[in-house]
Amino acid sequence: xxxxxxxxHTTDFPAEGRCSYYVEKKKRFCRxxxxxxxxxCGEHAGAAEEENARKRILCPLDPKxxxxxxxxxxxxxxxxxxxxxKPDFFIQDINAGLKDETEIPEQLVPISSLSEEQLENLIxxxxxxxxxxxxxxxxxxxxxxxxxxxxxxxxxxDSATKHLKQQASILGNIEKLKLLGPRRCFVEFxxxxxxxSHWVDIALKDAEKVHFILVEKVTTRFKVDGKHRKxxxxxxxxxIDIQHLCLNKIPLLSKEKLPVVGIGKHLCxxxxxxxxDIMWAKNISGL
Numbered sequence: 001x002x003x004x005x006x007x008x009h010t011t012d013f014p015a016e017g018r019c020s021y022y023v024e025k026k027k028r029f030c031r032x033x034x035x036x037x038x039x040x041c042g043e044h045a046g047a048a049e050e051e052n053a054r055k056r057i058l059c060p061l062d063p064k065x066x067x068x069x070x071x072x073x074x075x076x077x078x079x080x081x082x083x084x085x086k087p088d089f090f091i092q093d094i095n096a097g098l099k100d101e102t103e104i105p106e107q108l109v110p111i112s113s114l115s116e117e118q119l120e121n122l123i124x125x126x127x128x129x130x131x132x133x134x135x136x137x138x139x140x141x142x143x144x145x146x147x148x149x150x151x152x153x154x155x156x157x158d159s160a161t162k163h164l165k166q167q168a169s170i171l172g173n174i175e176k177l178k179l180l181g182p183r184r185c186f187v188e189f190x191x192x193x194x195x196x197s198h199w200v201d202i203a204l205k206d207a208e209k210v211h212f213i214l215v216e217k218v219t220t221r222f223k224v225d226g227k228h229r230k231x232x233x234x235x236x237x238x239x240i241d242i243q244h245l246c247l248n249k250i251p252l253l254s255k256e257k258l259p260v261v262g263i264g265k266h267l268c269x270x271x272x273x274x275x276x277d278i279m280w281a282k283n284i285s286g287l
Contacts, residue, residue, distance in 0.1 A: 013029075014029040014030075015029070015031070017033055017034060018030070018031055018032065018033060018034065019031070019032045019033075019034050019039075019040050019041040019043075019044055020034075020039045020040055021040055021041070021043075021044035030043070030044055032044075043065060043066060054068050054069070054070065055068070055069045055070075056068055056069065057069045057072070059075065059079060059081070060072075060076075061076065061079050061081040061082055062079065062080075062081035062218075062219070067079075080219040081218075081219060087238075087240075088249045088251075089238070089240070089245060089246050089247070089249040089250045090240060090244050090245070090246070091244060091246045091249070092244055093243060093244065094243075094244060094245070094246050095242060095243050095244070095245065095274050096243050140169075140173055140176075141169050142168070142169050142171075142172025142173055142176065143165075143168040143169060143171075143172050144168045144171035144172045144175065144199075144203055146168075146171060146199060146202045146203035147164055147167060147168040147171070147199060147202075150164050151164050151165065151168060163195070166265060167195065167196055167199050167265065168199075170196060170263065170265060171199055171200065171203055174200070174261070174263065175203075179261045180200070180203060180204065181204070181207065182204065182207035182208050182209060182210060183207075183208065183209045183210070183258060183259075184209075184210065184211075184258050184259045184260070184261055185210075185211040185212070185213060185252065185253060185256065185258045185259070185260050185261070186200055186210070186211070186212050186213070186260075186261050186262075186263055187212075187213045187215060187247070187260055187261070187262050187263070188212065188213070188214045188215065188263050188264060189215050189242055189262060189263070189264040189267060189271070189275050190215070190216065190242075190264050190265070190266040190267045190271065191214035191215055191216045191220075191237070191264075191266075192216060192220055192265075192266050193220055193221075193222055193223050193224055194212075194214045194220075194223055194224050194225050194235075194237070195224055196263060196264070196265045197212045197214055197225075197235070197263070198224045198227065198228070200212070200263065201228055201233050204233075206232060208232070209256075209258070210232070210233045210234075211233070211234045211235075211236070211252060211256065211258060212228075212233060212234065212235045212236070213236050213237075213238060213250065213252060213253075214235065214236070214237045214238065215238050215240060215242060215245060216237065216238075216239060217239065217240060217241040217242070218239070219239065223237070225237060234252070236252055238250070242271060242274055242275065243274070247260070247279075260279070262275055262279050
């Protein structure tokens, strides 16, 4: 494991009712709640002397967490990563691209293997295909007053500051595009903890009829969705890979008929392209 209960650390103590396991990588104690009379949470129970007799193993459904070996069968029935019934908005590989094998090139070769003549011909084809397109991209680093206090919090570390600046810039760009407003649904792709939607909601304050759909393919801890349960905004989280997501079949979207704004912070280049296809091909307004 990456850390140890006995690793030397600062004089800080774990919070009351929290795990006593010190996570060396994060330079702090684990924040999971412990059972009555226990010092460690279930994940780090192996660090306690009284628990050493029982072996913990990686969960075969999700190696990010562990489980007691003698309770594996019981755990697999309730694990959050287990196979679940597919919702209506799940359509296998709807956004996966080509399906007809006859459309797929017979052989894919790396560009490095092309001859000089082949490479020149390829460059000419790309130039012809992109002729007339505005392909010059400019950095649009902006900010938003909704994150002013958070950005100036002296407790922020380098990582927190970096993410806050990115979120502020995204909000600033959304506002510049006149997409930040009431009576619409924001779909956050690759939502993670949902912090981008959180800040969009903060920026909109008490705007009417605002909905958020957070799309994430894996189970996520420490989600911020719960902070908004008592507010006017509606937050809904969908655990699904965007490869199989059909926006038109999401009940909230088909019922409310609101304009949709797609947002995201944790997407790779390929995923960003897929999101563009989803939004435009399905005639969903706003990206």
